[in-house]
């Protein structure tokens with residue numbers, strides 16, 4: 001089966017400013033692709049290019065196996081939800097949802113049927129006669145979704161649809177979005193700057209920075225094997241610990257030496273990675289640093305460190321210690337005895353360790 | 366914070382009331398000052414010539430008579446003809462209504478294009494239109510006369526409509542453009558994805574949003590066009606003069622005794638339509654001037 005969306009070597013400039021550089025993305029039917037990256041990295045621009053709302057400077061866009069590079073938005077068989085929702089202010093909710101069908105000359109009975117179906121699905125039946133100004137943020141968001149769903153397109157495009165909602169509603173809508181995707185088995189491109197949203201929703205994540213794709217992969221690939229320092233730092237909360245270290249090779253593998261303020265360096269032995277350069281940045285997720293005795297495995301190594309800060313967070317307790325000149329966060333169990341200023345034996349689990357080159361930021365293992 | 370009334374709050378609320386009343390009194394004085402000429406016009410128009418000659422300018426009329434109004438409307442002489450303002454009033458209506466409607470519609474379309482369909486050179490075109498607002502009337506008189514001649518509409522009402530539409534487009538475009546730039550671009554994008562085209566989006570989405578600014582534009586254009594004298598006197602001929610020109614002729618061409626009461630009545634008649642427009646649509650005018658963006 002042809003991919004639903006196939007973007008090849010896409011470039012986009014505004015005047016002389018290059019906004020998107022050599023974008024290549026493919027999604028299969030039923031994929032939930034999340035474009036994630038910091039504000040201003042070109043996510044909305046890319047989405048607008050896919051929709052045909054912005055002409056592209058180079059490359060091609062196929063949708064549903066057809067070349068759509070120069071096709072106008074209305075003929076691309078897409079539906080889009082905008083960040084501001086862009087509801088038509090003078091039309092009722094019902095008219096907002098049916099406007100597209102009306103423009104396309106769908107007959108009135110069909111319109112009414114579709115409207116009823118979508119209204120039921122999104123539970124907005126009581127709102128149909130209201131104007132957008134009379135709706136709450138969450139309700140507007142639903143109406144915007146309805147306007148997209150009613151079209152039954154090949155591809156849905158969502159531009160930060162949850163970013164205008166308050167935190168609680170955002171989490172609720174996130175779950176609902178996921179349910180909707182599973183139910184409809186729709187193909188979706190979803191833009192967000194929120195990495196948690198990306199992790200929870202995506203079947204496939206594209207991480208962008210400055211108009212360049214940094215990594216494409218499943219949520220677990222992105223999380224466990226970040227392609228570079230940017231992805232490692234951007235995805236995950238609290239962020240991955242990125243600690244400068246020196247590598248000494250010996251018969252049993254690599255000895256990783258991390259400097260500490262008291263002059264006594266911390267040494268970890270990694271038997272699996274034998275061809276590391278001398279200077280590396282070692283990446284460890286907070287959950288890969290535990291309290292000694294609470295983590296077993298072949299790659300777990302213990303070391304005593306000075307505890308700087310203890311932050312209880314309910315289910316877990318975050319403990320900060322200083323290693324290699326960086327604040328390193330460990331995620332311990334809630335009942336830990338760690339005290340600020342005291343010593344604690346940590347268990348470093350190297351099973352999921354990442355190494356990066358300090359200069360280029362690229363992943364080494 | 367507590368709910369206890371602060372002693373200081375009481376005195377300050379008292380001084381606030383005093384200040385407020387002072388403000389009202391001053392405003393009333395200003396209003397009276399501005400209303401004075403209208404008062405004099407109205408009373409004079411209701412007096413007989415005899416009474417005007419003998420009485421004081423600001424006294425109330427002793428016997429109210431509408432003779433002057435009758436004369437102004439249908440009997441006063443504008444040169445050799447003595448048909449009053451009536452035919453010219455009708456000319457002005459025939460002229461103002463199409464000119465206002467056409468210039469408003471074109472302004473709305475222009476504003477929509479410049480604000481929402483930014484194309485290469487859009488800003489330049491808009492700046493040039495803006496510049497058009499500041500060209501003094503006198504500068505365009507000769508070229509315009511030549512052009513009307515070439516078009517074969519010199520001295521006709523359609524010719525005058527054309528002149529007013531051209532001269533008004535700068536302003537109407539400015540009004541609509543400033544209103545439409547406050548509307549998020551995502552609205553047009555959403556409509557495009559929905560399948561609507563240029564005119565459909567204008568008609569179904571932007572025009573329905575535009576009532577406040579339409580009112581502002583209509584009032585502005587109507588006042589400009591109805592009150593215009595220079596274009597009217599330059600580009601009309603005997604049968605097509607607008608009411609302002611006729612008013613001037615009535616006031617200036619009376620021979621013998623100056624009929625102040627007729628002049629005043631004629632002036633009020635000539636000004637009535639603009640007054641009416643303000644009274645009917647005034648509240649929208651203020652609202653439209655201050656209307657900001659449209660909440661999605």
Ligand SMILES: Nc1ncnc2c1ncn2[C@@H]1O[C@H](COP(=O)(O)OP(=O)(O)O)[C@@H](O)[C@H]1O
Pocket residue numbers: 014019037038039040041042043044045046
């Ligand atoms: N119409 C435009 N003209 C010029 N530059 C633009 C335009 N639209 C967006 N940009 C620039 O493109 C970059 C990417 O914008 P955008 O795609 O909106 O970022 P994101 O959605 O990732 O926050 C920004 O630096 C922005 O300033």
Ligand SMILES: [Mg+2]
Pocket residue numbers: 043044045160
């Ligand atoms: Mg954006």
